[in-house]
Amino acid sequence: MAVWQWLLFFICICVKVTQTEASSWTIDVPSSVKGLLGSCVVIPCSYNYPNAKVQTFTGIWTNDGNQVIYHPTESKMLEQYRRRTKLLGDISKSNCSLMIENLQQNDGGPFHFRIELGGYNSFSYLNKKVSILMIREPNAIDFSAHEDIKEGQPVSASCSVFHSCPTYPPAFHWSHSGEQHFQAQKLHDGQWKATSILTFRSNRTDHNKLLQCRVTYHGGKHQETSKTLKVKYAPVNVKVEYQSDVNEGETAHLKCSSDANPVSSYEWHSETGALLNKGQTYTILIVSRHSVEAVYCTAVNEEGQVRSSTVKLNVLYAPDIRTSSKCSSDWGVLKCECIVESRPPSMVHFVLGDRLQNSSVETNGSVTTGTLQTDFGSFKFVHCLANNTLGNENLTLSLLVNDNMQKIFIVSGTVVILLIILIATGVGVVNKRKENYEDVHSNDICSNDHVYGNVRTKRRVPLKTNV
Numbered sequence: 093m094a095v096w097q098w099l100l101f102f103i104c105i106c107v108k109v110t111q112t113e114a115s116s117w118t119i120d121v122p123s124s125v126k127g128l129l130g131s132c133v134v135i136p137c138s139y140n141y142p143n144a145k146v147q148t149f150t151g152i153w154t155n156d157g158n159q160v161i162y163h164p165t166e167s168k169m170l171e172q173y174r175r176r177t178k179l180l181g182d183i184s185k186s187n188c189s190l191m192i193e194n195l196q197q198n199d200g201g202p203f204h205f206r207i208e209l210g211g212y213n214s215f216s217y218l219n220k221k222v223s224i225l226m227i228r229e230p231n232a233i234d235f236s237a238h239e240d241i242k243e244g245q246p247v248s249a250s251c252s253v254f255h256s257c258p259t260y261p262p263a264f265h266w267s268h269s270g271e272q273h274f275q276a277q278k279l280h281d282g283q284w285k286a287t288s289i290l291t292f293r294s295n296r297t298d299h300n301k302l303l304q305c306r307v308t309y310h311g312g313k314h315q316e317t318s319k320t321l322k323v324k325y326a327p328v329n330v331k332v333e334y335q336s337d338v339n340e341g342e343t344a345h346l347k348c349s350s351d352a353n354p355v356s357s358y359e360w361h362s363e364t365g366a367l368l369n370k371g372q373t374y375t376i377l378i379v380s381r382h383s384v385e386a387v388y389c390t391a392v393n394e395e396g397q398v399r400s401s402t403v404k405l406n407v408l409y410a411p412d413i414r415t416s417s418k419c420s421s422d423w424g425v426l427k428c429e430c431i432v433e434s435r436p437p438s439m440v441h442f443v444l445g446d447r448l449q450n451s452s453v454e455t456n457g458s459v460t461t462g463t464l465q466t467d468f469g470s471f472k473f474v475h476c477l478a479n480n481t482l483g484n485e486n487l488t489l490s491l492l493v494n495d496n497m498q499k500i501f502i503v504s505g506t507v508v509i510l511l512i513i514l515i516a517t518g519v520g521v522v523n524k525r526k527e528n529y530e531d532v533h534s535n536d537i538c539s540n541d542h543v544y545g546n547v548r549t550k551r552r553v554p555l556k557t558n559v
């Protein structure tokens with residue numbers, strides 16, 4: 093009971109105190125406000141006067157020499173304050189907040205407020221003066237941002253400064269696009285904290301880029317600060333750098349590269365999946381056309397692993413004429429086929445006797461086939477010549493005469509000889525006087541040595557002979 097009564101008593105006292113406060117000559121203004129030179133300052137102010145019937149309100153600010161720095165009638169103001177001072181808020185609702193723009197060094201004050209209430213009274217609040225503490229340069233920007241970010245994660249950075257001009261708060265400008273959020277926090281003594289928060293989705297393209305926050309105060313003064321963004325991301329652009337063309341027998345160096353943060357480690361695999369090597373490079377000491385296989389590399393870091401595309405060396409080698417190359421003759425037509433394996437494809441020529449012959453050439457991958465078709469002549473040799481940028485080779489081709497042809501030639505030759513002998517002897521019997529007869533050589537072709545061994549000669553290797 094007693095407690096309840098005491099509580100009521102206190103409430104009554106409080107109400108009474110605030111009532112008397114609200115109805116006497118009081119003012120609420122800080123004793124000192126910080127102001128940035130060249131910028132603006134707002135002096136927060138609210139005043140009270142005894143309860144009375146008031147017709148007009150005239151708010152005035154003066155300095156210690158009673159010189160007017162603000163008056164609704166501009167002509168009553170000191171020259172140097174005209175168009176620089178302004179009452180903010182509603183003077184009839186106890187609001188005496190003053191704004192001074194383009195702060196000068198000698199705007200420090202102290203200043204006090206005076207109210208002229210039309211039809212009642214006037215009062216100068218001399219007991220509470222305000223000074224302006226001039227600041228040449230603003231305080232450093234308070235900047236915070238996540239240091240280490242993973243690609244795709246949202247990043248938020250905040251930039252905040254103190255100021256004392258809420259009418260024209262500082263403007264924030266960010267070097268990165270994103271969603272901006274502005275916060276104003278009222279502190280004491282006319283101080284404010286302005287904060288800009290930027291949020292965006294991190295991207296690897298942001299890695300090592302500066303995130304800059306620039307603050308421009310009313311009046312033009314500005315300052316900036318920045319931080320380097322560190323974005324972690326899985327490897328991209330994983331590729332094998334290598335010289336595609338390699339001469340057989342030489343050494344090939346393959347190097348894997350990627351863009352990643354943190355840096356990648358590398359592994360090499362054959363197309364079949366077998367691990368060949370660990371490390372950024374892969375060396376094949378002696379390249380061979382038979383053992384070369386398609387390979388790829390994998391770049392790995394803590395964010396992931398990515399495969400390169402598959403690559404295969406293009407092994408270059410001198411021509412190798414296949415021993416299955418051959419010539420055949422059929423009904424007086426000589427047909428030769430020379431099959432050459434090489435990289436790059438070779439030029440293929442035939443030499444008949446001592447004449448170089450054109451041939452039609454067909455290339456399929458590493459196999460070049462030269463075909464010669466010509467009238468049968470009396471040739472001692474048929475050579476196939478093949479060359480490419482790495483060397484040359486020649487092969488003496490065997491001539492396979494069609495068995496039936498040979499038989500026909502032999503049979504027909506024999507028949508002809510027998511006939512001649514018969515006729516000759518018959519004619520000789522009948523006509524002894526005719527002593528000479530012409531010897532007909534119908535088997536010119538057969539008299540030649542048609543079958544040659546495959547004599548292979550190659551400049552790069554010692555001469556070898558396959559018969």
Ligand SMILES: *[C@@H]1O[C@H](CO)[C@@H](O)[C@H](O)[C@H]1NC(C)=O
Pocket residue numbers: 137138180181182187188189
């Ligand atoms: C006075 O007016 C200014 C400007 O309108 C306003 O920001 C401030 O809050 C007002 N003060 C009070 C005590 O109402």
Ligand SMILES: *[C@@H]1O[C@H](CO)[C@@H](O)[C@H](O)[C@H]1NC(C)=O
Pocket residue numbers: 243244293294295296297
């Ligand atoms: C990063 O930016 C590029 C181009 O600006 C875009 O194509 C890609 O999708 C972005 N990545 C992420 C994870 O947002």
Ligand SMILES: *[C@@H]1O[C@H](CO)[C@@H](O)[C@H](O)[C@H]1NC(C)=O
Pocket residue numbers: 450
């Ligand atoms: C042989 O080939 C060359 C070049 O391809 C051509 O100029 C020439 O006329 C050809 N000769 C014959 C006899 O076909």
Ligand SMILES: *[C@@H]1O[C@H](CO)[C@@H](O)[C@H](O)[C@H]1NC(C)=O
Pocket residue numbers: 456457
């Ligand atoms: C080329 O050779 C391959 C096999 O070596 C064969 O399958 C293909 O048919 C050939 N192409 C032509 C146009 O001859």
Ligand SMILES: *[C@@H]1O[C@H](CO)[C@@H](O)[C@H](O)[C@H]1NC(C)=O
Pocket residue numbers: 438439479480481
């Ligand atoms: C092959 O040899 C001929 C004659 O020596 C030359 O003109 C030609 O360029 C050579 N071909 C290649 C592919 O090296």
Ligand SMILES: *[C@@H]1O[C@H](CO)[C@@H](O)[C@H](O)[C@H]1NC(C)=O
Pocket residue numbers: 443475477485486549550551
């Ligand atoms: C075939 O090769 C041998 C050995 O290099 C060479 O002496 C010869 O002249 C070549 N023959 C032809 C027709 O080029």
